[in-house]
Amino acid sequence: MMKNIQRFRKTKTNELAGMSKHALMMRMYKEMFKLLDKCEYVMKNRTQYTISEFFSVKSKCLGKVISISSYLADTTDMSADQEVGELFVKMYSHIYVNASEANHKIDIDSVIRAKNMSMKLMDIWASIPDSSRY
Known part of the structure; x- marks a missing residue:
């Protein structure tokens, strides 16, 4: 089992190592969207899950989204354009x-608001011309 974990980590590391910064950011945006979409589904279909399953999926998905969004806000590069950087931090x-x-409140409307913003982030990021990507 330990070999499988090590192989997985090497594969993930190698896969990410070849990606541009632009592609890595898009990957984080897509991951947030995917997690929020999963959480929305679980909340809409709550009766199909045991209480334990529901809370497990909800907390894992939202915990990862909280971690990713916090990381992105903390590491936003303001050196190129302060105003644009501040807008990304707000998003x-x-x-x-x-x-x-x-x-905290088990509120599906909050999930949908976060999901919509993650979709907007993907759209904005995808609209950056190739010549301006790093």
């Missing part, structure tokens, strides 16, 4: 606040 904070609220 990350919006996701963070709504994911936290959804986790």
Whole structure:
């Protein structure tokens, strides 16, 4: 089993090592979206899960979204354009606040707000011209 874990870590590390910074950011945005989508599904279909399963899935998904959005807000590069950087931090904070609220209050509307913002982030990031990507 330990060999499988080590192989998985090497594969993940190698897979990420070849990605551009732009592609890595998009991957984080897609991961947040996927997790929020899963959480929305679980909340809409709550009766199909045991209480333990529901809370496990909800807390894992939202916990990861909270971690990713916090990391993104903390590491946003403000050196190129302060105003644009601040806008991204506001978007990350919006996701963070709504994911936290959804986790605390079990509020599907907060999940949907966070999911919508993650979708907007993907759209904005995808619209950056190739010549401006790093």
